[in-house]
Amino acid sequence: MKKVIILGGNGFIGKRLASYLLKQDVSVYSFDLTIPSDKENGINYIEGDFFDDDTLMKAVEDKDIVFHCVCTINPGNSWEKYMQAYNLDFIQTVKLCKIVSETNKKMVFLSSGGTVYGKKDIQPIEENSTTYPINHYGALKICIENVIHSFNERINDKIIIARISNPYGPGQDYTKGVGFIDAAIKNAISGKDIVVFGDGSVIRDYIYIDDVVKLLYFLSSYSGEYDTFNVSTGVGTSQNEILDMLKTHYPDMKIKYEKERDVDLKKTVLSNKRLMECCDYKMIDIKDGIFKYVEYLKDLKG
Ligand SMILES: NC(=O)c1ccc[n+]([C@@H]2O[C@H](COP(=O)([O-])OP(=O)(O)OC[C@H]3O[C@@H](n4cnc5c(N)ncnc54)[C@H](O)[C@@H]3O)[C@@H](O)[C@H]2O)c1
Structure with missing residues (x-):
């Protein structure tokens, strides 16, 4: 049985990926700074610091597949923390690539779709479009990609x-810095204002987390000609369209439009043609995804 390790296994994507992998024919190892309090049966938890060379080496040396989900910055804080990102995330990822390449492991690196391409007239954006990162988060990802x-x-x-x-x-x-849909639903539930920067026309390519983790797992077995894939739906949805969908669940929700931010690109939709040509996969439609997430949060509240 193949051994799979998720670096950053307690995070949003890593945790869902670990749960999904448990149902596959692999042994799952989740590596993070701490062992989570809500451990899942069957997952092997490893507590350690990604930035400690010996710890990292020990964690990955006997694994077959590595998912690299650690990142210490996000698009919102990258102007404050970019030196840390280049000093730590970048250098340590180069070391990890060295280990992976010298020991014949498969690795999937989680890059960013939204921030690496920059402003583009032609959409959906394809993988071979030029990249022009709009912030240091995107720039870090491109440095690592290179x-x-x-x-x-x-x-x-x-x-x-x-x-x-x-x-x-x-x-x-x-609250970690990204996630318009998450913020909108949770604020609708708690009766707080849903803050929209601009007039709500900003368009993004929202993808349900279960689609992300299934596609990441698929990519861990891909060995064809490409090394870069958009993991996306290829469909754009505006913030106002999201809010209209939510109104059916939360008719009393409150929306507050504030001045637009110059950091927000007007539209980012990523083509998934390359990925869909490699795997026959049906994406969860945004309305169904929002419904699933709303139901999940209702169940959590009990
Ligand atoms: N969430 C998104 O919207 C999104 C979109 C595109 C790409 N990504 C990328 O996907 C990856 C995962 O994103 P996420 O949303 O799950 O992030 P996250 O912040 O939820 O998870 C990252 C995990 O890494 C762990 N970590 C941080 N420093 C560590 C260290 N020194 N040692 C061990 N573990 C450490 C954190 O504890 C956390 O559990 C990141 O590389 C991110 O840039 C995320």
Whole structure:
């Protein structure tokens, strides 16, 4: 049985990925700074610091597949924390690529879909579009991607770059800095204002978390000609459209429109043609995804 390790296994994507992998024919290892209090039966938890060389080496050395989900910055705080990101995240990921390439492991690196391409007239954006990161979070991801391309020149089973668009669903926590749908639903539930920057016309490519983790797992077995994939739906939805969908669940929700932010791109929709040509997969429609997430949160409240 293959051993799979998720670095950053307690996070939004890592945790859902670990739960999904438990149902596959693999042994699952979840690596993070702490052991979670809500441990799941069957997952092997490893407590450790990604930035400690020996700890990282020990954690990955006997594994077959590595999902790299650690990132210490996000689009919202990358202007404050970019030196940390280049000093720590970047360097440590280069070290990880070295280990992976020298020991014939498969790795999937979680990059960003929204921030790496920048402003684009032609949408949906394809993987071979030029990249022009709009902030240091995107720039960090591109630095790492470039290093991966160089390693891939010398290894047979390429390291895969997954450029994920805008995931939403169970386990998300918008207070960490990203997640419009999560923020909107949770504020609707608590009766707080749902804050929209601008007139609500900003368009994003929202993808349900269960689709993300299934596609990431698929990519861990991909060994074809490409090393970079958008993990996206290829469908754009505006914030106002999301709010209209939510109104059916929360008719009394309160929306507050504030001045638009110059950091927000007007539209980012990522083509998933490349990925869909490699795997025959049916995405969860945004309305169904929102319904599922609303039901999940209702069940949590009991
Ligand atoms: N959530 C999104 O909207 C989104 C979109 C595109 C790409 N991504 C990327 O996907 C990856 C996972 O995202 P996420 O939303 O699950 O992030 P997250 O912040 O929820 O999870 C990251 C995990 O990494 C762990 N971590 C941080 N420093 C660590 C260290 N020193 N040692 C061990 N573990 C450490 C954290 O404790 C956390 O559990 C990131 O690389 C992120 O940039 C996320």
